[in-house]
Amino acid sequence: MTAAVLLSPIFTAPKSLAEDTKPVHASAPMRMHAIAMHGAPKYGPDFTHFDYVNPNAPIGGTIRQGSQGSFDSFNGFISKGEVVDGIGNIYDSLLSPSADEAFTEYGLLAESLEVPEDRSWITFHLRPQAKWHDGQPITADDVKWTFETLIAKGAPSFRYYYADVDKVEALDPLSVKFTFKSNENRELPLILGQMAILPKHYWATRDFEKTTLEPPLGSGPYKVGTFETGRSITYDRVPDYWGRDLAVNVGQNNFAELRYEYFRDASILVEAFKGGAIDFRNENTSKIWATSYDMPEVKNGQLIKETVSHHRPQGMQGFVFNTRRDMFKDPRVRSALGYALDFEWSNKNLFYGQYTRTRSYFDNSELAATGLPGADELKILDPYRGSIPDEVFTKEYHPPTTNGDGRIRDNLRAADLLLKDAGWVIQDKRRVNEKTGEVFSFEIILIQPAFERIVLPFTKNLERLGIDARVRTIDTAQYIERIRSFDFDMMVSSWGQSMSPGNEQLGFWGSAAADTEGSSNYAGIKDPVVDDLVKKIIAAPDRESLVTRVHALDRVLQWGYYVIPHWHIPYDRLIYWNKFTRPETVPMKGTQIGTWWYDEAKAAKLNTSRGQ
Structure with a gap:
């Protein structure tokens, strides 16, 4: 969803479905006030408001x-x-x-x-x-x-x-x-x-x-x-x-x-917020959260800085390989480059220890595949043996790890072996294709200059592998157009997920979407197994089968190495001027700014304290 x-x-995209479903003969349907994907709606036909709102909000x-x-x-x-x-x-x-x-x-x-x-x-x-x-x-x-x-x-x-x-x-x-x-x-x-x-x-x-x-x-x-x-x-x-x-x-x-x-520019936006030109921010940059709001206004209560937990699936953010490019078609190459990202060092030195490494396309939820496939998953996955990586059946996926001290020689050695096995060797200190002589060189496009500090250590590690990875930050209009037309080698992007995955998964991973400009299949995945698994998800008759089928898809995507996973946090980082009030109840999907309201008393107090 x-x-x-x-x-x-x-x-994103839909489907034509794989599983045979027998028609159900039932009495004529009755009119309903609501519809649930699985099970019954929480709120009955006579409900007056959702539990997470204040019905008397001014x-x-x-x-x-x-x-x-x-x-x-x-x-x-x-x-x-x-x-x-x-x-x-x-x-x-x-x-x-x-x-x-x-x-x-x-x-x-x-x-x-x-x-x-x-x-x-x-x-x-x-x-x-x-x-x-x-x-x-x-x-x-x-x-x-x-x-x-x-x-x-x-x-x-x-x-x-x-x-x-x-x-x-x-x-x-x-x-x-x-x-x-x-x-x-x-x-x-x-x-x-x-x-x-x-x-x-x-x-x-x-x-x-x-x-x-x-x-x-x-x-x-x-x-x-x-x-x-x-x-x-x-x-x-x-x-x-x-x-x-x-x-x-x-x-x-x-x-x-x-x-x-x-x-x-993001830095100017933050300064405008601190100056009072903006009221509310859901902060997504760990450095800014840790360092930019050490202000008297936070200490004296004029600014409210808080974290609000949620239970939303975190989806996947990462360095996305465009597998339409020849150099990224081999999963061994994609796996190798993952060893060059030192998340533990970045989390310690750049992120102030705020993040958890992402390992699933559905992290922070019951939809994330963990451990080895159980019996129900194997019933789904067994027919694909030989068409999907053997690791799907034998290993729990985890991105490469380090001890966080910046010394990653073991990881780079593992990457070197994978690259050589894929036909990329070192000549004159450069990584080249042993058959064509092509130099391993690619571009990482960004839209936010603030992300450069995160990408540059990654490219330095790639340089140690003989790979020339260039970072290019471009303006919004150019970035949008290049993404729409899949005109990139690697980019930083994400796929958000809901508690009930469905149609949109074909837009994320489906073969048809890979050839459709403007789709969200940024990685260019064209795999009949993935197509089939997504169709099974869409056709899931109940919650239990949905979760099992999502686990199966998650494993195949994980071992496909289509992204180098980044990180996530299971809470919203909110900072706002103290002139709003929000309901006490926070729903599982997290902060709902539409349920907040302007508090006249707080606003008057804030204006007085700020001399306005």
Whole structure:
């Protein structure tokens, strides 16, 4: 599962499924208020709000957040331009997820839904009071048009993501039915529920395939207010928002204004925050967290610095090999380069001991594969013997380790043996291909200058192996374009994961996505076994089988050496000016900034103490 475009990660791809599933004959489906991926929804049809919100939270105030880079478009549904942060706040989707369940969605635009036991189709019944910001009603025709437009004109990833939809029908003005090509993709009804719905009448006179800086028409809790292209944008809370009192919205969207200030450089952004130009940061740099906030304002309570634990899967961040490049096609080469990353030294000297080494594509969750495959996993993996590494069956994967003192001769010796075995030898102190004479040289592209201090020790170790690894930090627009077109040798990137993996996995690892510009298969993985395992995950009938199938995929990816794993932390690092209050309950998915509110008393006290 991955959230809809504009609301979080990039859209990715779907599937055609491998396992045979017998049709289920059942009585006609009843209308439901919610749908869970597995099991039953936590909240019943009469629930009034989620447990992790304050239903009496006051409304008002502004929260200012910082963004890095620039923006030149409000259209986040196409593969063009730099999309402005926060634009997802202007749209509503058919369903709304909860943050304290693995994957359950409740009615938002849809008042109710119908789905048969085999999940071969779904019908959404829209709320009659739902309307666009211009007052026009939201209809089934809008839903149908949105789906068809995203398939025909949207980013390529939509076509993969929704590939199993056979047809969409507007049954009446408020009912829309999606029929699927098979009944094997149990996640697809929920995936469609995440789709941001667009106004057909608005786009009738506009070119959907172009970038735009005209504020789009939406139906959500906010609309575009003032903005300065590439520098800042403010979203204004819609006072007569049609969905304000729905249970899924109670206690959320509490700020009168959401503001994003843009900065070209991360260091300038941090200084702007410390100066009071930004209100809130979810800090992702260990050095900044450890050294930049040693301020009187933290000690006297004007700034709140805290860690908030969560139970989100951490996904995988790492140095990503582009296996479309000849030099990275051999897994022995990819394995060898992993020995040049001295995480233990970096954690001690660069990260202030804050991180844990990532070893799984689903770390910090029950989805991470540990130990050796159990009986249930072996039933899945055994048919692939000979097509996947033997280590999948015999070893628990761990990245190479060191003692942290910077002396890694043993690791480099192991890397040298692997490289020689793969045909890369030393000549005149340079690593070359013994058959072609090609010099082992590649480029690592970055978007954040702050990451250079982390990459450079890695390239120094590669230099000791005779490998020329160059580091190049480029601007945001160029970086986005090069990633979209897979024009890189190695980059730093990550794949976020949810508690309920599904469709998006084919976009991450699927063979079809490897050849589709703009997909998230950055590594260029084209492996029929991986394709098959992802299809099994998508078709998992229950939670237990889902976990087992994810473990199997995790092992195959681990031993494929597609990335050199980085690190993670099982908590959010938050720092913010003391003018906000958040609910006491933190859901398993961690900090939900939409549930916070502006505290007038705290803000007044802060202003007084700062002489404002």
